[in-house]
Amino acid sequence: MRPRLWRHLVLVCLLGGLVSAATAQTPTKPASKTQPLKEYCHPDYGFCFKYPSSWVSLGPIFDGNGIVVAPPQKQDRALWDEVTVALMIPPPEGDEDLVTIDQAIDKAVSSVRESGQNFDTVQRQERMVDGNPAQVVKLHYVDKSSGHEWLEELVFVEGPDSEIYSAGLKCAPESLTHMEPQFTRIVDSWKLPESAPGATDNVPPAKSSQPPKVPPKPNP
Numbered sequence: 001m002r003p004r005l006w007r008h009l010v011l012v013c014l015l016g017g018l019v020s021a022a023t024a025q026t027p028t029k030p031a032s033k034t035q036p037l038k039e040y041c042h043p044d045y046g047f048c049f050k051y052p053s054s055w056v057s058l059g060p061i062f063d064g065n066g067i068v069v070a071p072p073q074k075q076d077r078a079l080w081d082e083v084t085v086a087l088m089i090p091p092p093e094g095d096e097d098l099v100t101i102d103q104a105i106d107k108a109v110s111s112v113r114e115s116g117q118n119f120d121t122v123q124r125q126e127r128m129v130d131g132n133p134a135q136v137v138k139l140h141y142v143d144k145s146s147g148h149e150w151l152e153e154l155v156f157v158e159g160p161d162s163e164i165y166s167a168g169l170k171c172a173p174e175s176l177t178h179m180e181p182q183f184t185r186i187v188d189s190w191k192l193p194e195s196a197p198g199a200t201d202n203v204p205p206a207k208s209s210q211p212p213k214v215p216p217k218p219n220p
Contacts, residue, residue, distance in 0.1 A: 038052075040057070046193030047190065051083070055071050055072075056071075056072055062088070066084055066087060081170065083168065085166075091163040104164045105154070108166070115141075116142060116144060117142050119140075122138040129190055129192070132157050137153075138154075140152075149173055150171070152169065155168070169183040
């Protein structure tokens with residue numbers, strides 16, 4: 001065998017061994033697992049959403065109009081990161097005035113401002129939830145009573161009968177990176193009830209743009 005050909009074969013074998021060794025040493029990324037979800041549906045108001053199956057329910061809120069869910073945590077319950085989903089303003093009845101999303105947000109922000117110091121509105125934007133108009137507001141504040149720093153992300157959505165729902169994430173700033181993606185999935189899975197039967201029964205019919213017909217005069 002010629003020396004040049006021999007050196008070529010040796011080089012090929014060495015390179016092949018190096019490639020195999022590098023491949024064997026490269027760690028294999030574990031396959032991403034989708035966390036199982038469980039669904040909650042309100043027994044009276046009919047809205048539904050999905051949240052991680054490892055989370056726990058912390059019970060009803062706002063006189064039973066909603067529920068609080070959260071991942072298990074070791075610190076004191078008052079300091080837990082959590083998500084709240086609820087009916088905030090029921091459909092108007094009779095001649096009651098409609099409450100807009102802007103008014104609902106102003107009321108919620110005012111409530112947070114009263115309980116917090118160093119209050120700051122981080123962001124406010126519009127979006128859609130289950131095909132319905134919604135607004136998102138992000139808040140940052142320090143609780144006056146505990147001195148704990150909080151971030152809140154509130155989503156307000158108008159339902160089919162002009163009722164107002166909200167979903168809220170409340171967490172410590174250091175928890176935002178893992179809590180916000182879960183909150184986004186919850187909001188994306190949120191299903192509102194359909195319009196209540198007969199909700200439009202009291203709406204007067206639209207007036208016709210055609211002039212009224214005049215009956216013909218009888219022949220003399």
